[in-house]
Amino acid sequence: TVVARKKKTTGYICLLLIFVTSISEAAINMDLTGLFKTDRSSYLSDNSTLSSLVETAQESDTSFWRMEKIRGSRTKNDGAWSHYPSISVFSSTSSSGVTELFQALGLESSMNEYNYAGSTELTNALFDVKYLLSSEEIPEYSLIQKVTLENGYYLYRNTQVLPVGFM
Numbered sequence: 001t002v003v004a005r006k007k008k009t010t011g012y013i014c015l016l017l018i019f020v021t022s023i024s025e026a027a028i029n030m031d032l033t034g035l036f037k038t039d040r041s042s043y044l045s046d047n048s049t050l051s052s053l054v055e056t057a058q059e060s061d062t063s064f065w066r067m068e069k070i071r072g073s074r075t076k077n078d079g080a081w082s083h084y085p086s087i088s089v090f091s092s093t094s095s096s097g098v099t100e101l102f103q104a105l106g107l108e109s110s111m112n113e114y115n116y117a118g119s120t121e122l123t124n125a126l127f128d129v130k131y132l133l134s135s136e137e138i139p140e141y142s143l144i145q146k147v148t149l150e151n152g153y154y155l156y157r158n159t160q161v162l163p164v165g166f167m
Contacts, residue, residue, distance in 0.1 A: 046135075046151070047082065049152070054067065054082060054084045057157075066130065066131075067079065068116040068132055070133065070134050072133070072134065072136070076088050076115055077090050087116055087127050087129065089114055090112065090115075091113070094111070094114060098114055105126075116129070124158050125161050126162060128161045128162065130157060130158050133154070134153065134156065135152060138154070143158055
């Protein structure tokens with residue numbers, strides 16, 4: 001009976017050690033990589049800059065165009081947040097036809113969203129994505145030209161987009 005009690009006690013101690021180790025690892029991991037809170041002021045910090053850049057594009061170009069934020073995005077709905085026409089949408093009422101089209105073109109999409117991620121020069125031209133916003137400088141080339149820099153955000157212009165009539 002002594003041997004049986006010793007095995008039973010050893011089993012409980014091992015189980016307790018595994019439990020303590022798991023909880024400790026989870027707590028340390030959560031502290032290092034877990035949830036970070038964002039206060040309202042930091043979440044709204046770039047609103048005036050983005051509004052100014054959108055206004056710059058609107059004043060210089062009265063044609064139909066779209067704009068996307070390629071670096072520094074916070075949500076899939078940054079276009080709606082900052083009042084610019086965008087191809088990225090996260091909505092429970094997303095169109096399945098648009099989702100299927102985005103998937104066929106290699107763009108990011110799922111049941112309730114479609115997104116600019118995965119876009120190419122061709123999809124930019126097809127969807128008339130003429131302006132790009134970025135919190136980082138991106139290399140310019142013949143199709144992408146820097147328009148302006150304001151408070152850490154760059155506005156770029158895509159020089160080769162197709163007119164709406166093409167669609």
